[in-house]
Amino acid sequence: MAKTDTDTRERIVATAAKLFYMSGVRAVSMDAIAEKADLTKRTLYYHFRSKDDLIAAYLEERDHPNLALFQRWYEESPGTVADKVESLFRNLAQTARHTKWRGCGFLRTVAELADMPGHPAVKAATVHKKRVEDWLAETLEGPIPHADSKILAQQVMLLMDGAFAAALTHRDPRYMETAGKAASTLIRAAQAGSSAA
Amino acid sequence: MAKTDTDTRERIVATAAKLFYMSGVRAVSMDAIAEKADLTKRTLYYHFRSKDDLIAAYLEERDHPNLALFQRWYEESPGTVADKVESLFRNLAQTARHTKWRGCGFLRTVAELADMPGHPAVKAATVHKKRVEDWLAETLEGPIPHADSKILAQQVMLLMDGAFAAALTHRDPRYMETAGKAASTLIRAAQAGSSAA
DNA sequence: CATTGTGTATTCATTGGTCGGTATACTTTT
DNA sequence: AAAAGTATACCGACCAATGAATACACAATG
Numbered sequence: 001m002a003k004t005d006t007d008t009r010e011r012i013v014a015t016a017a018k019l020f021y022m023s024g025v026r027a028v029s030m031d032a033i034a035e036k037a038d039l040t041k042r043t044l045y046y047h048f049r050s051k052d053d054l055i056a057a058y059l060e061e062r063d064h065p066n067l068a069l070f071q072r073w074y075e076e077s078p079g080t081v082a083d084k085v086e087s088l089f090r091n092l093a094q095t096a097r098h099t100k101w102r103g104c105g106f107l108r109t110v111a112e113l114a115d116m117p118g119h120p121a122v123k124a125a126t127v128h129k130k131r132v133e134d135w136l137a138e139t140l141e142g143p144i145p146h147a148d149s150k151i152l153a154q155q156v157m158l159l160m161d162g163a164f165a166a167a168l169t170h171r172d173p174r175y176m177e178t179a180g181k182a183a184s185t186l187i188r189a190a191q192a193g194s195s196a197a
Numbered sequence: 198m199a200k201t202d203t204d205t206r207e208r209i210v211a212t213a214a215k216l217f218y219m220s221g222v223r224a225v226s227m228d229a230i231a232e233k234a235d236l237t238k239r240t241l242y243y244h245f246r247s248k249d250d251l252i253a254a255y256l257e258e259r260d261h262p263n264l265a266l267f268q269r270w271y272e273e274s275p276g277t278v279a280d281k282v283e284s285l286f287r288n289l290a291q292t293a294r295h296t297k298w299r300g301c302g303f304l305r306t307v308a309e310l311a312d313m314p315g316h317p318a319v320k321a322a323t324v325h326k327k328r329v330e331d332w333l334a335e336t337l338e339g340p341i342p343h344a345d346s347k348i349l350a351q352q353v354m355l356l357m358d359g360a361f362a363a364a365l366t367h368r369d370p371r372y373m374e375t376a377g378k379a380a381s382t383l384i385r386a387a388q389a390g391s392s393a394a
Numbered sequence: 395c396a397t398t399g400t401g402t403a404t405t406c407a408t409t410g411g412t413c414g415g416t417a418t419a420c421t422t423t424t
Numbered sequence: 425a426a427a428a429g430t431a432t433a434c435c436g437a438c439c440a441a442t443g444a445a446t447a448c449a450c451a452a453t454g
């Protein structure tokens with residue numbers, strides 16, 4: 001089978017992603033991944049140099065789909081920017097109601113690897129969060145004249161990360177919705193402020 | 198030495214706290230704690246039934262001092278409630294500049310133990326976060342007539358947790374200050390809203 | 395027939411947790 | 425008051441299980 005090995009590789013990443021997300025990257029062993037992906041550890045180490053590499057691959061692979069989902073939620077929702085952002089948080093709340101929801105995989109990985117700032121997975125998480133923030137900043141730039149849309153995007157991100165953390169801590173998705181309300185309040189305040197000045 | 202052995206116990210918790218906070222609860226072994234505390238593992242297990250118990254003790258012991266520090270920061274700062282809360286975030290930003298800063302120990306432990314919602318340490322973290330939120334709600338209740346001070350307290354907490362997460366992810370304490378600005382904006386908006394209605 | 399991909403078996407360190415033993419101090423018995 | 429018991433607080437050595445990672449072997453493809 002000297003074909004494109006993307007199949008196996010993808011299966012490994014998909015399996016690892018599931019396990020890493022559910023239990024945390026440190027709690028999941030390579031043995032567990034191998035077993036769940038129905039192949040041996042040797043094959044794992046053929047496709048990935050180390051566990052750390054696999055963890056990084058897990059987050060890198062999650063970057064695009066995650067951002068795309070946010071964008072879809074945003075675009076498909078009607079109303080003002082404030083409404084659209086608030087709706088994004090409502091969608092987030094909805095996902096948080098699933099039994100298998102375990103917060104934000106990026107944040108949880110950063111939390112677990114807090115003592116390894118240079119870890120490739122941490123870098124992947126940083127890049128992802130920045131990407132979402134940048135997208136928000138662009139999106140807000142139009143409707144928010146003058147006011148620093150970058151700051152506002154950061155504040156929305158802060159509320160989003162906080163919502164992930166709080167909803168996970170208290171096992172209560174309503175924190176997501178509360179965060180959404182806060183976000184729309186901030187956006188409207190920024191609009192009012194800029195038009196007044 | 199059939200005296201109160203609180204000495205040793207405290208030393209264990211203090212040592213464990215340092216290690217758990219620095220590297221995460223799953224990354225630190227009981228052997229490592231024993232060695233750092235300069236005693237044998239047998240003694241560890243004399244004072245704590247299991248590692249999970251020790252993790253829980255670590256967070257339980259951190260609850261009070263943490264809250265007390267927030268309260269002190271709040272009380273010692275001048276100005277309006279909005280100013281005081283913003284100052285709290287500035288103090289948080291200051292701590293985040295220390296080399297040994299690794300985010301919020303409570304949140305990071307919850308993130309690590311996301312697959313064990315019943316874990317005593319997770320409960321301790323939940324209790325702590327709720328306690329801070331309740332204190333904030335009380336504090337805001339006076340100056341915020343009518344407006345739901347509880348919701349506002351939740352929003353400030355969301356910003357705080359988000360600030361911990363973002364500042365850790367990007368290794369940039371300025372997220373803390375941005376969060377503080379957002380918090381004071383929300384508080385002022387709530388005050389304006391309630392006086393208008 | 396060599397390169398790619400996979401399986402078997404193994405290595406060696408580390409993990410959470412335990413067994414048995416000991417020294418000290420406080421209490422009870424004599 | 426001395427002897428004997430008892431609870432506290434500790435240690436050295438150990439264990440079965442598991443961790444990440446590898447050495448070696450072999451099948452399929454082109």
